Amino acid sequence: MTHLEITRRSFIVTTAAAGGGLMIGIAMSGPAQAAAGMMPNPWERATAKEGQEINAWIVVDPDGTTTIRVGQSEMGQGVFTAMPMLVAEELHVDWKMVKVEYADSNRHVRNNNLYQRMSTGGSGAVRNSRVFLQQAGASARERLREAAAVAWSVPRDQVVAKDSVLTAGNRRGTYAEFATRASQVQLAQEPAIKQSGQFSLLGTTLARLDTPLKVNGTATFGFDVKLPGMVYAAVKVVPVRGGKLTSFDFNAIKGRPGIIGAYALKPVGEQPFATRIDEGVAVVADTYYRALTALNLMPVVWDLGPDVAINSREYKARLTEAVKLPGAVGRNDGDTIAAMKTAAKTVEGHYFTGYDSHTCMEPMSCTVSITADRVDVWGGFQNPPGALAVVAEHLGKQPVDVYSHTTFLGGGFGLRSRNHEVRQAAEIARQVGNRPVKMLWTREENERQARGRPAAMSHLKMGLDAQGMPIAFYGRFAGHSAAAQANPTAVANGLDSGTMNGIRDHRYKIANTLIEGHIRNTNQNIQAYRAPGYEHNLWHMEQFMDEVALAGGKDPLQLRIDLTKDLPDWQLVLNTLKQKSGYRRDLPKGEGMGVAIGESFGSIIAMCAKVSVSRRGQLTVEKYDVVVDCGNLVTPAIAAHQMQSGIVYGITDAIYRELTIDKGAVVEGNFDTYPLLKISQMPVVDVHFALAGGDKWGGMGEPATPPAAPALGNAIFAATGKRVRDVIINQADLSWT
Amino acid sequence: MALTLSVNGRNYTVDVEPETPLLWVLRDNMGLVGTKYGCGIARCGACTVHIDGQVARSCATQAAAAVGKTVTTIEGLSPNSTHPVQVAWTELDVPQCGYCQSGQIMAAAALLAKRPRPTDGDIDAEMELNLCRCGTYQGIRAAIHRAAAIAGGAR
Structure with a gap:
């Protein structure tokens, strides 16, 4: 027995559970949910x-319960x-009294981008939404206030709004009482919003509203969507990008239990690169395991x-050959080639970072329901209106x-x-026909269809004067450009805007x-x-700056301070790091500290890593001190968690992760x-804020990732005298005597 | 074939191939989707449950192997998130994206059942196979110590 009722914003489902018993609703109610400030299905009221x-x-x-709609997607960074x-x-x-729910992407599309920003990326949730949300x-x-002023026949400036209550003298009313009238008020002029220094809630630590759903298993992820009559799709795409599906033998599996069908995945018509289907095959069954087993x-x-x-x-x-040659010019200050000839000393560094995948803990998934008059799609979208548009375009539907x-x-x-x-x-749901399909990727598909980080190489050269100060910086970069791949004609001068972020x-x-x-x-x-360009290029640039400092007989942290004297925000961050980290270079061999700094997505972040390395080369990352200037803070605890998160992401990639390409295909597939x-490998992370304030609002999700790896590389050099330039740290011999 | 499994104090009879991983039976046949898929090879811990009180990776445990045993999932760890591990996790706002957290919490609960006052070394050893890409490890470590204190009567 199934019963399905679709309302504007909610999905109420009653279905007989496959294992017997009755499951009611994808939305269950209970004390834990009530406390959460939101539904387990976050698109619901x-x-x-x-x-x-x-x-x-x-x-x-x-x-009086007040629902605030959120246009950004919750992926751990705390937007809810x-x-x-x-x-x-x-x-x-x-x-x-605050509850939250996602803004409705269909309404956003119907009403001329009503919610203004519904794509989450570029560490922009706060800095790009702040003004219109305030x-x-x-x-x-x-x-x-105006509704109360009219009702009480007092001037609006005598009405105080505080904690969902309106007062004027001895008159008192709640927001709930005046909400309907307020919705009809016309103001001659919209009010000004508060500025830095006037905040009372911003800058304080509040409990995350989504935590209660994430400690009892009720938070609904894309993998968890459940619809009546839903079937499951397992997919496998051609292992070499650009390859094609020739054939498959459905007869070999069609007698297996629960099997519904097998379907070719082929690009249809002209699809933009970003969402083009890799050729492959899907098997659909009544449970995922049956679909996956049959597919295999x-x-x-x-x-x-x-x-x-193609191989790595x-x-x-x-x-390596490319960086030996002059390339398209991305930046040209002064006369570098002439100045280099006058240098008392030159330093060169050659760095490489390979392909990598995002490796979200949840592999990709998407659920699609096609009916005569509407299409519904569920998933963990960073760009929900984009998901809507892709589905509409693919199925020939109107976006509305x-x-x-x-x-x-x-x-x-x-x-x-x-x-994508x-x-x-x-496409699978279109072929299956009139029943909802949930498509899930295995971990292996998730890694091998990766679409992750480009490989990149830099050859960096610095000319120093007789005092050891840098006078000429000549950098040559070569790497894979996502922009050029998506649209080769968009890259007119042989460069794209983002690939050299962090160096250029x-x-x-x-x-x-x-x-x-x-x-x-x-x-x-x-x-x-995560932090495109910067993530790999700071591994190159900020290790190189250490090499430059040491070659010139300078303290690496002090050189960074001396080269940024006219950047007050950098001075604040670097001097705070100097004070908080206790950075020193006189540790016994086998111990080392390393610093790095980067500015991306509006935030300046400097780090000091402390490591120890055993004589046999066993690395222990002991500690990170982090100093961040994001201008202003919304809530410090979440910001600090993003700093920890960025460090883990950055050092994980630096220590372990380069996808091997062999015969055109990604080799690695799973955590083994x-x-x-x-x-056990997590360093202690101490976060220090050094905020510039004013109108500056920097991002939090990405900027902590780039400096983490070079700080580690510099600390390893300090401990061992060994510089890891062009391999993952796990492949480098760090032993010392 | 029909298997009867005891999960969170309730008997479920499901019609599955006996070699089906317990993970998928929990999720697709019983609707208990709090237990997550991360790798399918017992290397990430997202699918961690308890079988007869012991940590088990449900993605690599055949459903038939759980017959006659007591299975506990995140949904059955406590009513209303009152297990000390859940209380500590909430106090410290441990989760970020949250996907691995069911497994982290189940592993931590099993650790505390075995070692009520775990050392950092105990935590390293027992939580080694519970991965988190968001990097919540510092919070997890602190929350396990806090949960031990709560279970020991601290406020």
Whole structure:
């Protein structure tokens, strides 16, 4: 027995459980959920009652419960807490009465991008939404005050709004009482929003609203979506990007239990690169395990295509050759070549970082339901309107007839920003026909369809004067360009804007800088990573700056301070690091400290890593001190967690992770061959804020990743005298005597 | 074939191939989706449950092997998130994306059942196979110590 009722914002499901017994709802209610401030299905309203919408972001229920809608996707970075805080700061709502839900992407599309920013990336949730979210809160607050002023026949400036209560003299009313009238108020002028220094809620630590759902297993991730009559799809794509599906033998598996069908995945028409389907095959069954088992047993013949000769070693050699040659000019200050000739000393460093995958703990998934009058799609989308658009385009539907429902994301890091998996799921659902399909990737598919970090190489050369100060910086870069891959004609001068991030935009005061680049692509698919460009290029740049300092007889931290004297925010960060970290270079051999700094996504972050390395080369990462200037803080605990997160991400990649390409295909597939950092290897992380304040608002999700790896590399050198330049640390011999 | 399994104090009869991993039976047949898939080879811990009180990786445990035993999943760890591990996790706001956290919590609960006052070394050893890409390890370590204190009567 199944019964399905789709309302505007909620899905109420009653279905007989396959194992017997009755499951009611994907949305269960209970004390833990009530405390959570949101539903386990975060696209649903947290209260059943009809509330009064004051504006698109704010709904006040009769009991005063206030729902604040969130346009950004929750992938661990805390937007379900930080975004409503920006509204609540102005709304003067009682925080205990705040509930959250995702903004409706269909409404966003129908109403001319109503929620302004519904794509999550670029560490932009706070800094790119802050003004309009504060404005939404302030405008609603003033309408509430005005409604009360009119009712009480007093001037609006005599009405105080505080903790969801309006007062004027001895008159008192709640937001709930005035919500309907407030929604009808016309203001001659929208109120100004608060600025740095005027905040009372921002800057304080509040409990995350999603935590209660994440300690009892109820938070719904893309993998967990459940619909009546739903079937499960397992997929396998051609192991070599650019290859094709030749044939598969469905007869070999069709008699197995629960099997519904097997379907070819082929690109249809002209699909943009970002969401183009890799050729492959899907098997659909009544449970995922049956689908997956049958898929693995089904004979499949591939045409591996033209790129079967590509392998990591050959590609690295191509990059090595490329950086020997002058390239397209990305930055040219002064006359570097002439200045280099006058240098008393030169230093050169040659660095490489390989392909890598995001490895979200939750592999990719997407669920699609196609009915006569509408299409619904569920998943962990970093770009829900994009998911909606891809589905509409693929199925030939009007966007207004497509509803994308964003779940919790089991990690994002850029992987879930392009919606290529959404097209794949839509294509399977289209072929299956009239029943919902949940498509799940195995860990192996997740790594091998990676679309992760590009490989990159830098050859960096610095000329020093007689005092050891840098006078000429000549950098040559070669690597894989996502932009060029997506649209070769968009890269007119042989460079793209992001691939050289972290080198081309270095902030050091060096009179002469020449940066050149070469694009060298392979068949691997590349897209946004955590801090694209910066993530790999600071491994090159900030280790090189240590080499420069030491060659010139300088203290590496002091040189960074001396080269940024005209950047007050950098001075604050670096001097704070000097003070907090106790950075020193006189530790016994086998112990070392290393520093690195980077500015990305509006935030300046400097780190000091402390390591020990045994004589046999066993590395222990003991401690990180982190100093961050993100200008202003929304909530310190979440910010500090993002610093820890960025460090773990950065050092995991530096120690363990380079995807091996062999015969055109990714070799690694699972944690046995492609590890993550373990709890036993986690350094102690101390976070220090050195905030510039004012109008500066920096991102938090990405900027801590890039400096983590070079700080580690510099600490390893300090401990061992060994510089790891062009391999993952785990492959380097760190032994010493 | 029909298997009867005891999960969270309730008997479920499911029609599955006996070699089906317990993970998928919990998720697809019983609707208990709090237990997560991460790797399928017992190397990430997202699928951690208790079988007769011991940590088990449900992705690499055949359903038939759990017949006649007591299975506990995150949904059955406590009513209303009152297990000391859940209380400590909430106090310290440990989760980020949250996907690995069911497994982390189940592993931590089993550790505390065995060692009520675990050392950092105990935590390293017992939590070694529970991976977290968000990097919540510092919070996990602190929360395990806090849970031990709560279980020991601290406020």
